[in-house]
Structures are given as C-alpha cells and as structure tokens.
Amino acid sequence: MPSTEQQRHYTAAEWSSYADGELPAAQRSAMRAHVAECAECAALARSYDAVQRGAEELARRATPPPTGLRSRVLAVGATMVERQQTRWFWRTTVALTLFAAAVLGGVWIALREEPQPLIEPVADGADANKVLFRIEHVRIEPVPLPPVVYYEVTIDNGGDKPLEITSVKVSDPYGGFDHKFHHRVEVPKGVRRAGHGFPAPYLLGPDDELRDGIYRMEIMTNLGTFTAERVILSPHKR
Amino acid sequence: MNEIDERTLKRCKRGDAQALGALYDCYRQPVYYTARRMVGEQEAEDVTQEVFIAVFRAVGKFKGKSKLSTWVISVAHNVCLMHLRKRRSKEGRTDSLDATEYDPPVTALSPSQEVANKEFWENLSKAIDELPDHHRAVVTLRSFDDLSYEEIAKAMKVGIEEVRATLFRARRKLIEKLRKD
Numbered sequence: 389m390p391s392t393e394q395q396r397h398y399t400a401a402e403w404s405s406y407a408d409g410e411l412p413a414a415q416r417s418a419m420r421a422h423v424a425e426c427a428e429c430a431a432l433a434r435s436y437d438a439v440q441r442g443a444e445e446l447a448r449r450a451t452p453p454p455t456g457l458r459s460r461v462l463a464v465g466a467t468m469v470e471r472q473q474t475r476w477f478w479r480t481t482v483a484l485t486l487f488a489a490a491v492l493g494g495v496w497i498a499l500r501e502e503p504q505p506l507i508e509p510v511a512d513g514a515d516a517n518k519v520l521f522r523i524e525h526v527r528i529e530p531v532p533l534p535p536v537v538y539y540e541v542t543i544d545n546g547g548d549k550p551l552e553i554t555s556v557k558v559s560d561p562y563g564g565f566d567h568k569f570h571h572r573v574e575v576p577k578g579v580r581r582a583g584h585g586f587p588a589p590y591l592l593g594p595d596d597e598l599r600d601g602i603y604r605m606e607i608m609t610n611l612g613t614f615t616a617e618r619v620i621l622s623p624h625k626r
Numbered sequence: 627m628n629e630i631d632e633r634t635l636k637r638c639k640r641g642d643a644q645a646l647g648a649l650y651d652c653y654r655q656p657v658y659y660t661a662r663r664m665v666g667e668q669e670a671e672d673v674t675q676e677v678f679i680a681v682f683r684a685v686g687k688f689k690g691k692s693k694l695s696t697w698v699i700s701v702a703h704n705v706c707l708m709h710l711r712k713r714r715s716k717e718g719r720t721d722s723l724d725a726t727e728y729d730p731p732v733t734a735l736s737p738s739q740e741v742a743n744k745e746f747w748e749n750l751s752k753a754i755d756e757l758p759d760h761h762r763a764v765v766t767l768r769s770f771d772d773l774s775y776e777e778i779a780k781a782m783k784v785g786i787e788e789v790r791a792t793l794f795r796a797r798r799k800l801i802e803k804l805r806k807d
Contacts, residue, residue, distance in 0.1 A: 400798060401790075404798075410790065439801055440768070444770075452654070453670075457654075458650060462650065465682040466643050468682060
C-alpha cells in the first residue's frame with residue numbers, strides 16, 4: 389500500500405528541483421517511489437530532467453573560445469599586472485620613505501631635546517677666579533601661546549667661591565629682539581641650582597612669531613659672561 | 627567544474643603570468659559559454675576577455691569565501707549583465723533585465739521530443755537563447771553541473787529560493803517552446 393506521500397502528485401516546481409538534486413533526501417526518495425507508479429508525474433519528471441540534462445550537454449558540447457583569445461587575454465593581463473606591480477612598488481617606496489622620514493624626524497627631535505653641555509668648563513671664569521663651576525645645561529624653548537622664549541640654566545658650582553648670575557640675554561638671530569633681563573640667582577659653593585624665566589612677548593620678532601634659527605643666550609655672572617647657542621624651531625613647525 | 631590548486635592561486639595573486647595562464651585555461655570554457663549564451667556569439671570573445679581582465683585585476687582580493695569557480699562565474703555573470711545593460715541603453719530600450727514574461731501552463735514533453743537528436747539540441751539551444759536574460763543566466767549557470775543553487779545564488783547575489791523559482795519558470799518556458807517546435 390503506497391504511503392500518503394507517495395500518493396500525492398508533485399508539482400512541476402518540485403520536479404524541477406528534483407532534476408537538480410536540490411531536495412532533501414526523504415522527499416527525493418518519496419518522489420522516486422511515486423514516479424514509478426504515476427504516469428502523469430513521470431512525464432513531468434522526464435521533461436524537467438531532459439531540459440536540465442540537455443542544458444548541461446549543451447555546455448559540455450560548447451565550442452571552446454578561439455585559440456587567439458588566450459594570448460590576447462594574457463597579454464592584456466601581463467600589462468595590467470605590470471602596471472599594478474609598478475604602482476605597488478611606488479606606493480610601498482613612498483610609504484617606506486615617509487615612514488623612515490618620520491622615524492628619523494622623531495629621532496632628531498628626541499636628540500635635540502637632550503641637554504647640551506654647552507659650556508664646559510668655562511675657561512676664563514675658572515682660570516681667572518680659580519673656581520670650578522660649569523653651566524650644565526642651557527635650554528631655550530619656544531612656547532607657542534603666548535609666543536615667548538623660555539630658558540633654563542643649570543649651574544653646578546663646584547668651586548670655592550659663590551657664583552651669582554646677574555642677568556641673562558637672549559638674542560633673536562633675525563635681530564627681532566636682543567634683550568637683557570636681570571635675573572639674580574646665587575649659587576653658593578658646592579651647590580647645583582637651576583634658574584629659568586620667560587622673556588616678554590614684545591621681545592619677539594615683528595610678526596610676533598618665533599622663527600627657526602640659532603638663538604644666542606648670554607649668561608652674565610660675577611665671574612664672567614658665558615655664551616650658549618641653541619638651534620630652535622618655530623613652535624608652528626614642531 | 628575544475629578548480630586551480632592553492633599554490634597556483636597564490637601565484638596568480640602575485641601576478642605570475644604562468645599561473646594566470648593556468649587560471650585562464652581552467653575557466654575559459656564556462657566563461658566563454660556563459661558569455662556566448664548571455665551576449666551572443668558575436669560579442670562573446672570581447673566579453674570573455676573583459677571577464678578575465680576583471681578576474682586578473684581582482685584575484686588578489688579573492689578571500690576564498692566561495693569556490694574560485696563560483697567567484698569567476700559570478701564575475702562573468704556581472705560583466706555579461708553590464709554588457710547587456712549597455713547594449714540596451716545604446717538601443718534605447720527601456721525593458722528591465724528582470725522583466726517577467728508570461729508563464730506558460732505546466733506541460734510535459736512527449737517521449738519523441740525528449741530524444742536527444744540533433745534537432746533537439748538545436749531547438750533547446752535556440753529556446754535558451756530566447757529566454758529573458760535572468761532566466762537565461764540561471765539556466766546557463768546551472769548547466770555547469772557543479773554549480774549548486776547556493777553557488778548560483780552567490781554568483782547572482784540573490785536568494786536560493788529565487789534561484790529555485792527562476793529555474794523552474796525558465797524550464798517551464800523551455801518545455802513549452804520545445805513542445806511547439
């Protein structure tokens with residue numbers, strides 16, 4: 389006795405999917421059983437199968453593309469690949485160059501931030517006064533807002549006389565400012581002391597903008613005048 | 627459908643000319659057949675070239691989410707559709723590629739019509755050529771026996787059920803045409 393599933397007729401759409409083998413195994417099996425007993429469904433099944441197998445056979449029998457096409461396609465492909473590779477080469481080169489520049493720039497910035505032993509030892513002062521001291525560190529920094537120059541001096545007085553900074557003078561390499569300002573710092577013997585300050589904004593150049601250049605700093609002490617120079621970059625370029 | 631091996635695919639991605647040649651050899655037949663069915667004999671060669679150029683250009687970005695053959699056929703299908711759209715726009719035709727035509731009643735072929743003789747192949751080939759574009763596309767893709775509904779759906783960027791329904795409608799039309807001939 390056939391089951392209910394075997395008794396029902398299947399739709400043409402189902403036979404179409406059956407021809408493709410795109411149905412669940414259980415349904416396929418039921419349809420196979422049904423088709424053995426139902427002439428109407430068998431005709432539909434054969435038709436959809438014939439059309440599908442026919443299309444597959446047509447694809448198999450199809451004439452191959454013309455032989456000349458291969459060389460044409462590969463010639464265009466080779467040119468295109470070459471162009472892509474050239475583009476890739478240049479893109480990589482530019483990217484690596486930029487990367488290297490960034491690294492070198494970073495290293496340079498890091499190095500130029502390092503304290504510079506600018507005056508060591510100060511020969512005149514040391515010899516004349518028989519004292520041993522050194523200016524360890526001079527820093528001249530541009531500060532963007534307001535546009536001023538910040539300076540910092542560290543003195544290690546290892547001599548036997550007290551040292552006193554009387555004034556500091558910072559000069560703009562463009563002649564925009566050349567200002568001496570009083571800055572009294574006493575450095576007793578055997579003491580290390582730092583002094584710092586901000587020159588006023590009006591000391592800057594006519595455009596009120598710090599420019600790249602070598603800024604000179606003169607440090608006047610009771611034991612003599614010492615000079616330091618430092619290359620600084622405009623804050624707008626840092 | 628044949629597939630190129632992983633090593634050749636990697637070489638293709640690096641632009642190795644020999645590997646690209648192997649890729650062409652592996653897929654030229656289905657691509658050319660798709661082009662011939664979709665755009666006709668005259669333009670099939672140009673379209674095949676266009677397909678392979680597109681494949682060579684994009685193979686470096688192929689992620690392997692589908693079989694390479696499915697992806698190549700998908701490119702071929704898209705290039706063919708673009709070509710048909712251009713052609714229609716040149717001809718000033720406004721009919722949509724997805725226009726639905728009259729669905730014939732469900733019928734079966736007579737046993738004599740199923741005989742695989744020369745006439746049958748000619749009639750079937752002609753009938754496929756006369757199908758609407760989207761029906762022709764799905765029948766053509768399905769005629770590569772390894773392409774499942776899922777792969778056809780991926781290639782055509784439609785759902786599996788749409789593939790199933792379109793194939794059925796296309797075949798119903800083919801059967802009707804073959805019955806008349």
